[in-house]
Amino acid sequence: MAENIKNMTPKQIVAELDKYIIGQDEAKKRVAIALRNRYRRIKLSETMKEEITPKNILMMGPTGVGKTEIARRLSKLMDAPFVKVEATKFTEVGYVGRDVDSMIRDLVEASMRLSKQKRIDENADTAEKIAEDIIIKAIIPGDSSEKKKGGVQLGNIFGDPGYKTQKEEYEESKKKEYESSEQFSDIQMAREQVRKQLREGQLEETVIEVEVDDVPKTNQLDAQNEGMIAIGNIFENMMPKKTKRKKCKVKDARKILIEQEAQKLVDMDQVTDEALENAEQNGIVFIDEIDKITSGNTMRSGADVSREGVQRDILPIVEGSVVNTKYGPVKTDYMLFIGAGAFHVSKPSDLIPELQGRFPISVELKNLDKEDFKKILTVPQNAVIKQQKALLETEGITIDFTEDAIDEIANLAYIMNEQTENIGARRLHTILEILLEDISYSLPDSEVNDIIIDRAEVQKKLQKKIKEVDVDKYIL
Ligand SMILES: Nc1ncnc2c1ncn2[C@@H]1O[C@H](COP(=O)(O)OP(=O)(O)OP(=O)(O)O)[C@@H](O)[C@H]1O
């Protein structure tokens, strides 16, 4: 289903990633090519398509340089099904029978959400019309026989196996309703009047009573955990939907009803078919911390054996196999896997050879330097400085950093990474925390107005706080 992938060119994908991730051009490029190749593959004939499996990618690089951030951004960017898992999750103590299949089940869940949302969006117009009708009937109830039907009667959506468009069905049922009724009765005239007023926005504050689905709130979340099937979910599908009457303003009722009616219009069989196909053909699985499941060069301990076990469990999935999900079986052959890890203790060659072989493309992410830090502080849409500014603005305070303050922060971050532990861009967060701690603590304060932070301020604050690093030596 090619239309499900945003058909961005590799350059466009990189440009999009550039908004958030500084440097790491090679990694971005590789990922972009891999994504585009999937899109290209979809366009091939069935026989050719079957022969082409994605070239999985292994991203290596020190901690805090953007590996996970790339994954996070991709997941927002793509409308392809995407999951990110930490490989270490499967080695956790107490994790009975390492359930690596769960990552594929999560992928299918993600795919289901995408497909369902797509259908809901498609039905939004229809749902809006239905909601309007329900609201009108709530205001002008009509006779009792009609009341019993509870709003608009739709065709038998769920019984119809053919994928007839839901819009057609709605139009049909609408027509029938019209024909069967006595010409324009008084009630209908009144209703048309109300419809007009509604559309003009005159009745937004009117309180009405409507029937809404009574969805139990608890078991939906449970079902997402570890791909288990919550018992509540099974029964939910078997039992008739409970409804309750709810009093609310027209404007709120409309929101609830549109949401609810759009859900009802969705043909779940169709969504499921689509979601499984989309997961198989376009799914992306990001396996983070993959370096943490190598057994390393040290003597084998129990933990090492279990790590290797996880690799062996992951192997068939990456290699291509069938995983059962509650929506049906899915093939993993054409999914794209991206592995990422710092690999500072272990090396990719410490992975079992079979698994290494399934990640033919490897890219190295670079250590970040002072110039990168300066950009990370200011350029990305979610840059730390922008975030801090926005936070303090909620207290009515404008905070500004001079250019040399930014320069100093980047400089100190770099030095501290060299001197103590190299934690990459995470160092910037630490420094900003220290820098703004006092200000943050004292606000709100009517005495304080706008704040400007300059180089001297940065030096003062950080010298005071960081004793273990001999910062003086480096400040020129
Ligand atoms: N190249 C970069 N551009 C912009 N921000 C970055 C970059 N690298 C790291 N960051 C920021 O630093 C933080 C940590 O980055 P990230 O989570 O990507 O590290 P990582 O490479 O996955 O490290 P680890 O190996 O420890 O998991 C994030 O908040 C991220 O926004």
Ligand SMILES: [Mg+2]
């Ligand atoms: Mg990470």
